[in-house]
Amino acid sequence: MHALSIWQRGTEVNAVAAEALKQGADCLDAVEAALRFSEDDVRDSSTGRGGLPNAAGQVELDAAIMFGPTAEAGAVGGLRRTSQAISVARRVMEETPHMLLVGEGAETFARQQGFDESDLLTDDSAAKWQEWRRGRGGADPERHDTMATLAIDGRGQIAGGVTTSGTPFKLPGRVGDSAIIGAGLYVDQGVGAAAATGVGEEAIRVSASFLVVELMRSGLSPDAACRRALERLLSSHPASAERQLALAALRADGAAGGGSVKPGFAYAYFDGGHNRLVQVGSVLD
Ligand code: SD4
Numbered sequence: 001m002h003a004l005s006i007w008q009r010g011t012e013v014n015a016v017a018a019e020a021l022k023q024g025a026d027c028l029d030a031v032e033a034a035l036r037f038s039e040d041d042v043r044d045s046s047t048g049r050g051g052l053p054n055a056a057g058q059v060e061l062d063a064a065i066m067f068g069p070t071a072e073a074g075a076v077g078g079l080r081r082t083s084q085a086i087s088v089a090r091r092v093m094e095e096t097p098h099m100l101l102v103g104e105g106a107e108t109f110a111r112q113q114g115f116d117e118s119d120l121l122t123d124d125s126a127a128k129w130q131e132w133r134r135g136r137g138g139a140d141p142e143r144h145d146t147m148a149t150l151a152i153d154g155r156g157q158i159a160g161g162v163t164t165s166g167t168p169f170k171l172p173g174r175v176g177d178s179a180i181i182g183a184g185l186y187v188d189q190g191v192g193a194a195a196a197t198g199v200g201e202e203a204i205r206v207s208a209s210f211l212v213v214e215l216m217r218s219g220l221s222p223d224a225a226c227r228r229a230l231e232r233l234l235s236s237h238p239a240s241a242e243r244q245l246a247l248a249a250l251r252a253d254g255a256a257g258g259g260s261v262k263p264g265f266a267y268a269y270f271d272g273g274h275n276r277l278v279q280v281g282s283v284l285d
Contacts, residue, residue: 001018001021001022001151001152001153001154001270001272002151002152002250002254002256002269002270002271002272003017003018003021003030003034003149003150003151003152003250003269003270003275004149004150004151004248004250004256004267004268004269004270005017005034005147005148005149005150005267005268006145006146006147006148006195006197006246006248006258006265006266006267006268007145007146007147007197007265007266007267008145008266008268008277009038009044009145009147010147010149010266010267010268010277011268011275011277012037013034013035013037013038013147013149013268014034014149014268014269014270014275015268015270015275016033016034016037017030017031017033017034017149017151017270018270018275020033020034021151021153021154021270024154025153026153026155026157026159027067027068027151027152027153027157027158027159028065028067028090028159030149030151030153030159031065031086031149031150031151031159031160031161032065032086032087032090032161034147034149034151034161035047035063035086035147035148035149035161035162035163036084036086036087038147038163039083039084039085039086039163040083040084042122044145044147045124045125045128045144045165045168046144046145046146046147046164046165047061047085047146047147047163047164047165048061048083048084048085048120048163048165049083049118049119049120049122050120050122050124050125051120051125051164051165051166052125052128052129052144052165052168052169053120053121053125053126053129053165053168053169054166054169054170054171054172054174055169055170055171055172056172057121057126057129058080058121058172059080059120059121059125059165060078060079060080060165060166060170060172060173060174061076061078061079061080061082061083061085061120061163061164061165061166062075062076062077062078062079062085062163062164062165062166062175062176062178062179062184063075063076063079063085063086063088063089063161063162063163063164063178063179064076064089064161064162064178064179064180064181064184064185065086065089065090065093065159065160065161065185066093066159066160066161066181066185066186066187066193067093067157067159067187068157068158068159068187068188068189068193069157069158069189071187071188071189072093072094073093073099073181073185073187074089074090074091074092074093074094074096074098074099074100075089075092075099075100075101075179075180075181076088076089076092076100076101076102076106076110076179077100077101077102077103077106077175077179077180078102078103078106078173078174078175078179079102079103079106079107079110080103080107080120081107081117081118081119081120082106082107082110082111082115082116082117082118082120083118083120084115085163086161086163087115088106088109088110088113088115089161089163091109091110091113092106092109095113096109099181100179100180100181102175102179103173120165128168129169132168132169144164144167144168145197146162146163146164146178146184146197146198147162147163147164148160148161148162148163148178148184148185148195148196148197148248149161149162150187150192150193150194150195150248150249150250151250152250152252152254156252157189158187158188158189158192158193158250158252159187159193160185160186160187160193160194160195160250161185162178162184162185162195162196162197163178164176164178164197166178166200167199167200176200176201176203176204177196177200177201177203177204177208177209178196178200180204182207182209182210183196183200183203183204183207183208183209183210184196184197184200184203184208184209185209186209186210186212186213187213188213188217189252190217190252191213191214191216191217191251191252192213192216192222192249192250192251192252193213193249193250194208194209194210194212194213194216194225194226194247194248194249194250195209195247195248195249196208196209196245196246196247197245197246197247197248197265198243198244198245198246198260198261199243199244199245202233202237202240202243202245202261203245203247205233205236205237205240206229206232206233206236208229208233208245208247209247211229211232212225212226212229212247212249213225213249215228215229216249216251221251221255221257222248222249222250222251222255222256222257222258223257223258223259224257225249225257226247226248226249226257226258226259227259227283229247229259230245230247230259230260230261230283231283233245233261234261234283240261241261241284243261244260244261244262244264244265245260245261246258246259246260246261246265246280247259247260248267248280254271254272256269256278258278258280259280259281259283260280260281260282260283261282261283261284262282262284263281263282263285265279265280265282266278266279266280267280
């Protein structure tokens with residue numbers, strides 16, 4: 001049993017996944033429980049209710065989930081008024097022939113599936129939006145902690161999920177990497193799983209999560225695969241050095257790794273015994 005969740009905040013989130021796995025949950029349930037924990041935490045300004053809104057003051061959530069054994073996946077983009085984006089993504093995977101629902105269609109589907117309508121803006125996130133509108137900052141886009149969890153259960157099955165309110169104050173309708181299978185998330189039962197965080201456009205540019213999995217398939221360690229994917233991004237688009245993109249990977253044998261363009265990235269890693277925080281070095285160092 002292994003689990004990985006990103007950023008420092010991932011320690012708490014990963015503890016939820018670890019506990020679920022220890023209780024015998026399968027990897028999908030562990031991933032969903034961990035990410036629901038993040039979405040339900042209103043203090044967190046990166047996911048679910050309390051997530052920072054778009055430029056028009058509306059919270060639009062992106063999320064995806066993928067199951068290694070069957071390569072099935074589901075995702076939502078620009079989901080409004082529904083806090084449990086990861087669970088809606090799972091329903092897209094399990095209840096529809098589709099992989100990605102966006103905007104109004106995603107919201108209608110969520111209602112049909114019984115997810116309550118809720119106001120995702122909190123006093124705090126509304127205040128940050130107002131500050132941003134007045135040109136006084138409001139939030140540092142580089143300090144936005146999208147949450148991703150990758151997990152291997154007791155039967156060796158691998159799954160991954162990612163959930164986010166996206167880059168703060170994005171244009172309405174902008175969908176980021178977290179809704180796009182291959183960019184923000186990818187899982188291959190025979191190889192492992194990878195997830196991305198940071199400026200989503202950079203992850204989409206190189207299909208970052210798919211690329212990390214393919215690099216692990218060719219024999220690179222999780223650390224080396226993440227670094228190589230970032231080097232590939234920087235060599236094809238040097239201006240990407242100005243924007244944070246961070247990657248984390250969990251190989252099918254449980255080995256973990258990560259890489260980031262800029263310093264400051266970390267992930268929490270549960271190896272079946274302990275849950276600890278691993279600091280990740282920048283590829284520019
Ligand atoms: C996005 N990748 O929507 C997300 C944002 C993010 O930490 O990861 N923030 O571009």
